[in-house]
Amino acid sequence: MFINNIKSVKNVSEMFVVLLLYLNCIFARRFPEEEYAGYLDTQYAKTNAALEKLEHAPQWTPNWPDIAVKMGQVAGVALDPSGRLLAFHRATNVWDLNTFSERNVYQGIGDPPIAHPTILVFNETGNLIDSWGQNLFYMPHGITVDNKGNVWVTDVALHQVFKFTPENRTKPALVLGEKFIPGDDDEHFCKPSAVAVHSSGDFFVSDGYCNTRIIKFAADGTKILQWGKRLGGGPFVLRVPHALALAEARGELCAADRENGRVACFRADSGAFSAAFRHWLVGPRVFSLAYSPERGGRLYIVNGPTVQGGVPVRGYVIDYTSGKLIQTFAPDDGFSNPHDIAISADGSSVFVAELNPPRVVRFGSVPDKTSVAEDTRTVASIAPTNSTYTTATSTAVVEMRGGAWAVWGGSWAAAGGAAGRKTVGRRRWEYGHSEFKLRRLLERRRFTRVHSDDSEDEPAPMLPPTA
Secondary structure (H helix, E strand, C coil): CHHHHHHHHHHHHHHHHHHHHHHHHHHHHHCCHHHHHHHHHHHHHHHHHHHHCCEECCCEECCCCCCCCCCCCEEEEEECCCCCEEEEECCCCCCCCCCECCCCCECCCCCCCCCCCCEEEECCCCCEEEEECCCCCCCEEEEEECCCCCEEEEECCCCEEEEEECCECCCCCEEECCCCCCCCCCCCCCCEEEEEECCCCCEEEEECCCCCEEEEECCCCCEEEEECECCCCCCCECCCEEEEEEEHHHCEEEEEEHHHCEEEEEECCCCCEEEEECCCCCCCCEEEEEEECHHHCEEEEEECCCCCCCCCCCEEEEECCCCEEEEEECCCCCCCCEEEEEECCCCCCEEEEECCCCEEEEECCCCCCCCCCCCCCCCECCCCCCCCCCCHHHCCEEEEECCEEEEEECCCECCCCCCCCCCCEEEEECCCCCCCCHHHHHHCCECCCCCCCCECCECCCECCCCC
16 A cells, blocks of 8 residues: 555656646747847837937036046935035945845944045036045935035935035034934934925935835924835835935925836925826836926936846936926946936036946036927826825836736826826737737827825825824
């Protein structure tokens, strides 16, 4: 009996192995190597065709800044009221897999801060005219300058936010967060990524890598409100809010929602969701953004490298009102890992910080003309109502899902349809198959701007406790 059982098990095992080999042969025949190569060729052609329809502007400025100036990983860039560029870099420190523990605690607490000046100031011609920030920081990240010349920075190792006045660059006038202590309460941050400052003095912090929230503060550092969540559905779900930009005249604050591959905009007074922008050509990661009120309002963004590849690493310009993708830019040698972006007040100069290679890249004057090849169809926006934003599929966006591009239809008024008519549907094209419609896909080359009030599962931004 025992011997028979052994034979039985052996027979079953052999059958299982044969079945695996059979299935492997089936899948090998379904996805031959030449079809995979065709997929890559199609995607390459599609991307090039899309880029050709955009205006390639602004233009790269070679040898800017002074090539004699050596920098570490450049985490952030900002312009002061005089038009001088501030670059926030990490000198000899590098953020890698060993920098933080699993609990987000910086592993170099016993080390001294960076001894070199971490903030470099360049004039319009790219000459270094000032430097400071030595012996203060461990892992620089975000930098911005308000309309009074105060410099605001974040350090992800210290888990803190700092404000420096023009009169004192060695001692901060305001410090938020507890040194080296990560947390998610009113007194702590966890790797805060950026600051945006309103002309009223109120300011916003994206708290950033661990807490996935945006916090609004009064000028004195008193917490006003916060929003953002890690799980669930709706527009308040953030996955690394990495950078912030204020469209002050519009009353909106926009965030580079990095791992969601979108720009998410909220009302600056209440934190209510206002709009979202995403595009397949930009890809699944948006690292930074800057807003210019010129030409009716434009957003300048940079994406970043992805494991899957498939989209170029570049800068893009979005018309804020229509959501159209209108321009693209990159240096002649290409971007590798852009991290932050800043634009001059008149929109004539764009600056990009790059981690690797560590540098600042400048782009010159932005032409007045816009792309005429871009699809000119309009998609009506939804006026703010009390309707709810249910799931990610209630926006009309183009994104990568399961290796295929899919257009997800939601609550939007289709061109040529009745005003306000809602459609729900999904269309999918598979690369390497005869049903792939390149022309129809390229026609949908716009960002989607979706208006709504608050999410049903998060009815309003969260106010701090009164106690």
